[in-house]
Amino acid sequence: METDILVIGGGPAGMSAAITADRAGARVILVDESFSLGGQLRQQTQHFAPLPGSEEKVRGTALGNDLIKKLEASKVKILKKHIMIGSYRNENIGVTDGEKTFAIQSQKNIIAPGAAEKAKIFPGWTIPGVMTAGAAQILINRERVLPGKNAVMLGSNDYSLEVARQLKACGVTIKAIVEDKEQMISSDMELLHDMKNVPVYLNSTIESATGKEELNKVVVKTPAGLYEMEADLICIANGFDPIIEPFEIMGCNLAYHKELGGWLPEYNVYFQTSNPSCYIAGNAAGITTIGPVLLTGEIAAIGALEELGFMEQEEAEAQRKELWKELAEIEKRENEKTFRARSELIEGFHQKIGMAFPEEFNMVNGGAHNG
Amino acid sequence: MQITEHPVLDKKFNEEVIFYFNNQSLKAKKGQTVAAALMANSIRKLGASRKLNKARGVFCANGRCTSCFVTINGLEHVLSCTTLVEEGMRVSSNESDPDVRGESNGN
Numbered sequence: 001m002e003t004d005i006l007v008i009g010g011g012p013a014g015m016s017a018a019i020t021a022d023r024a025g026a027r028v029i030l031v032d033e034s035f036s037l038g039g040q041l042r043q044q045t046q047h048f049a050p051l052p053g054s055e056e057k058v059r060g061t062a063l064g065n066d067l068i069k070k071l072e073a074s075k076v077k078i079l080k081k082h083i084m085i086g087s088y089r090n091e092n093i094g095v096t097d098g099e100k101t102f103a104i105q106s107q108k109n110i111i112a113p114g115a116a117e118k119a120k121i122f123p124g125w126t127i128p129g130v131m132t133a134g135a136a137q138i139l140i141n142r143e144r145v146l147p148g149k150n151a152v153m154l155g156s157n158d159y160s161l162e163v164a165r166q167l168k169a170c171g172v173t174i175k176a177i178v179e180d181k182e183q184m185i186s187s188d189m190e191l192l193h194d195m196k197n198v199p200v201y202l203n204s205t206i207e208s209a210t211g212k213e214e215l216n217k218v219v220v221k222t223p224a225g226l227y228e229m230e231a232d233l234i235c236i237a238n239g240f241d242p243i244i245e246p247f248e249i250m251g252c253n254l255a256y257h258k259e260l261g262g263w264l265p266e267y268n269v270y271f272q273t274s275n276p277s278c279y280i281a282g283n284a285a286g287i288t289t290i291g292p293v294l295l296t297g298e299i300a301a302i303g304a305l306e307e308l309g310f311m312e313q314e315e316a317e318a319q320r321k322e323l324w325k326e327l328a329e330i331e332k333r334e335n336e337k338t339f340r341a342r343s344e345l346i347e348g349f350h351q352k353i354g355m356a357f358p359e360e361f362n363m364v365n366g367g368a369h370n371g
Numbered sequence: 372m373q374i375t376e377h378p379v380l381d382k383k384f385n386e387e388v389i390f391y392f393n394n395q396s397l398k399a400k401k402g403q404t405v406a407a408a409l410m411a412n413s414i415r416k417l418g419a420s421r422k423l424n425k426a427r428g429v430f431c432a433n434g435r436c437t438s439c440f441v442t443i444n445g446l447e448h449v450l451s452c453t454t455l456v457e458e459g460m461r462v463s464s465n466e467s468d469p470d471v472r473g474e475s476n477g478n
Binding site for chain 1: 373374380383400404410411415417420426428429430431432434436438453455
């Protein structure tokens with residue numbers, strides 16, 4: 001199979017990149033491991049704002065459906081239930097559907113595998129009934145099944161409270177929120193208000209999770225002693241790691257940036273990695289919010305399009321300038337530390353390879369440092 | 372348990388399917404994953420861990436952690452969270468290491 005641009009990952013970043021590349025006339029193949037497109041948007045019933053070009057709040061699932069519709073109306077060749085499993089010596093990408101494996105020859109790859117939830121280890125963490133917060137959210141919103149009746153939420157960031165709220169709306173009792181820090185991580189007034197009747201244990205950890213073959217008892221260790229409670233569900237919300245395996249396969253250099261989620265590929269202002277055939281987009285390029293996730297997909301696609309001659313340099317520069325401006329605006333507003341870390345990663349990589357900063361990046365980057 | 376009325380989303384699944392888990396006949400919705408179909412029937416133990424032989428079930432529900440593997444239509448080690456349930460599908464729990472050198476694998 002042969003194409004101009006191969007997109008790995010059919011979540012918001014990958015879909016955004018594929019739609020942008022298709023619109024400019026490039027031949028695009030999009031590969032996704034799941035049976036349906038949308039990635040994590042498929043179970044995100046929470047509202048998101050701001051989005052690129054809009055302050056209006058949009059439900060995650062609706063945003064996902066909108067992108068899927070655009071993609072399905074385009075000429076992009078979509079390969080669902082296909083997984084990238086390796087690369088050949090000539091850099092063709094090996095893809096499998098579980099039965100047959102074949103090579104895709106592409107000029108450029110845009111890799112958008114997203115992020116994975118981090119586990120948290122405590123005695124009994126492997127018992128059925130202990131799962132990530134994301135798993136519980138998939139089960140209630142995408143799969144429409146209840147993962148339990150009485151839940152303990154481990155972690156108190158925005159995401160854990162959002163999932164706790166959604167579980168509660170489905171009829172699950174939230175027995176406790178357990179946080180090892182001395183105060184709640186989330187400062188979202190609306191979320192905190194919705195959780196106001198839920199016991200919160202600060203400076204606390206899960207001492208044990210037990211049950212014969214399924215979870216039925218949770219012991220929480222608090223500064224005031226041990227609390228035992230009956231629960232059949234523990235949701236672990238411990239943050240996200242960028243998924244880096246496809247980049248390792250492609251020989252991309254990695255860097256460590258705590259604020260971006262840990263180890264991730266180095267990339268330049270075009271979202272091009274140290275392997276010139278591979279661009280990066282989405283949460284793999286640093287854990288962030290939905291607005292920047294979509295914008296990084298577009299910026300990566302424009303870089304690939306310009307290199308392949310599907311877009312004139314002048315046009316690419318003009319578009320990139322606008323997209324970077326918006327990315328900086330949204331990300332600085334939502335999480336300034338993330339934007340600073342992203343700038344540092346990019347600056348570091350440019351210095352290392354002796355590549356000049358284009359004007360569009362100097363502008364937003366300067367803005368970041370001047371506050 | 373199935374969520375029949377979701378608090379914010381429209382109804383998604385209409386068709387019912389019958390499948391089997393360890394030879395027991397169960398109902399699920401067409402479009403659900405095997406992992407969810409089992410959870411809808413209050414089945415949360417999907418097998419035992421290889422080394423310590425402890426119960427294991429859905430952990431990430433996202434095709435990554437591999438905690439939810441089962442045998443589907445004779446094929447061992449299939450991720451139940453990324454496989455859609457089908458009419459007549461035969462699912463069984465994986466309680467030990469797969470027999471990779473067995474006859475079914477050409478050895």
